[in-house]
Amino acid sequence: MPDQLLFGMEVFLNGLMAGVLYALVALGFVLIYKASGIFNYAQGVMALFAAMTLVGIMNGQVPFAHLINAVFGLHVTNFGWTVPALLAIALTVVVMIGLAWMVQHFVMRHLVGQEPIILFMATIGLAYFLEGVADLMWGSEIKTLDVGLPQGINETIDRVTFDAFGYGFFIDNLDIVATVIAALLVIALVLFSQYTKQGRAMRAVADDHQAALSVGISLDFIWVLVWSVAGFVALVAGIMWGAKSGVQFSLSLIALKALPVLMLGGFTSIPGAIVGGLIIGVGEKMFEFLVGPMVGGATENWFAYVLALLFLVFRPQGLFGEKIIERV
Amino acid sequence: MSTQESYVTADGRTIGPTVMEMKNITLRFGGVKAITDISFDIREGEIRAIIGPNGAGKSSMLNVISGFYIPQEGEVWYKGHKRPPMKPYEVAQQGIARTFQNIALFEGMTVLDNVMTGRLNHMKTGMLAQAIWKGKAEAEEVENREKVEKIIDFLEIQHIRKTPVARLPYGLKKRVELARALAAEPSILLLDEPMAGMNVEEKEDMSRFILDVNDEFGTTIALIEHDMGVVMDLSDRVVVMDYGKKIGDGTPDEVRNNQDVIDAYLGVAHD
DSSP states (O other), rough: OOOOHHHHHHHHHHHHHHHHHHHHHHHHHHHHHHHOOOOTTTHHHHHHHHHHHHHHHHHTOOOOHHHHHHHHHOOBBBOSOOOHHHHHHHHHHHHHHHHHHHIIIIIGGGGGGGGHHHHHHHHHHHHHHHHHHHHHOSSSSSSSSOOSSSOOHHHHHHHHHHHHHHSSSOBBBBHHHHHHHHHHHHHHHHHHHSHHHHHHHHHHHHHHHHHHHHHOOOHHHHHHHHHHHHHHHHHHHHHHHHHHHHHHGGGGGGHHHHHHHHHHHTTHHHHHHHHHHHHHHHHHHHHHTTTTHHHHHHHHTHHHHHHHHHHHHHHHTTSSSSSOOOOO | OOOOOOOOOOTTTEOOSEEEEEEEEEEEEEEEEEEEEEEEETTTOOOEEEOOOTTTHHHHHHHHHSSSOOOEEEEEETTTEEEEOOOHHHHHHTEEEEEEEETTOOTTTHHHHHHEEEEEEGOOOOHHHHHHHHHHHHHHHHHHHHHHHHHHHHTTTTGGTBGGGGSSSSHHHHHHHHHOOOOOOSSEEEETTTTTTTTTHHHHHHHHHHHHHHHHOOOOEEEEEEOHHHHHHHHHHEEEETTTTEEEEEEEEHOOOOOHHHHHHHGOOOO
């Protein structure tokens, strides 16, 4: 096989892996949008916040250390212990559930029935607020996140492909783990929404608020639940991105990459988020590989957005979104 | 009026003691009075109708009963207890199920799933238990499914069990909504204009189902309707409202001969 083709295949596979991470972020958006019609601008920041909280807990950092030191004239920064990864993840989940409750209790509950744009603005406010809190709580320096996920080139794939084609594929172990975890997460979400009482209630709320109330579903509870699940998805996304490129504030910008994914997949479809993520991931890598050299490279920065723009023109509801039919 | 003694109707159904009593209910929207000082009761096992011309405040009254509106004055007594102000979902959890004038179904779900949501309050197994102890959750699901299938059979919607609700015609949607409310095994079933927008044949079907439901399950039914003919045939007792006030209350015959009712309602009937 010609080298160029093999290299193309490798790029394709890497694109798939990158797409999984996009899909993870997009998934968080879809969950909240489906259940409450809110486009949660803060989803990216939630991923950042989750990752920072996880690192902070693992390293035994004192939360709000700067603030405490400034107010009381102390010099505490660290509890002096480290927390095992699994326990720290569990604690972070608790924190994310607490965050979900606070978002619902202090912000969203007071905005029920408002225009979507108002709710959207509220989430923008939430994003900046949360970013500030994350900074104040855990500090702004870049941290490494190591929860014990395997990293680096997968030797087996490298060797097998080398033996077969005379060309070793470079696939990062972390990407493989991310793919497996994302798949498990999606399966778990589908099982949850199809087969549990709360899942059924969640789908009911997503469909019709009034009808949901009339069968005895508490909207408040379901929305806390949805924000908690979105927080959990944000944590998973935060762990993956954090392990890949360190926990830093630019992490919140990955939310922007989720936008074209959503436009492709549709804002209301979980499978759409997955497929959209994969298409964007593969698309931008392949485009860079095939067309990039002709136009001077750096196409990854804009490819996803142009693709999304094309979709907006020709299929505004996305691949899997609900068809927009306006009755007149 | 609110006697506690049970009696048997001419067609052999037993009407029990009062299950719900509205006492001097007044509901305002800003300066507009939607309901003014209305009292009436609903007795176990009866079909109780609230009628009146458009804008009489019937729907407001239904929304007060189901907790969607909280009245400024008056008391709601349910099963012998004064009911504190409640959220609609809490009222539903207490056993008051309802349908809506403009149909509120879960359009994206199948008929079966829609009716199953009516059982949510009867599912006790918690989220974690469902994840860990699959057997118990399954047994519960099977039990609920059996009840739901019975209702689906009863309302003759077996043939559309797996059809997404969005694809159904209007009359069938109304019936699915009735099935969902019935699945909750409610103490009181509230029907908001169950015959609105239906043709004669559909109206006859719906009337038959309402009577059968009441007869077969002994369900207490309170319904709102402005089709006088239908109401008179269906109900045991009728409350008549006009401009937010109660102008009549009694058996269909009593109401039919009430001069206020004739003036306010029948006198201006267009058909």
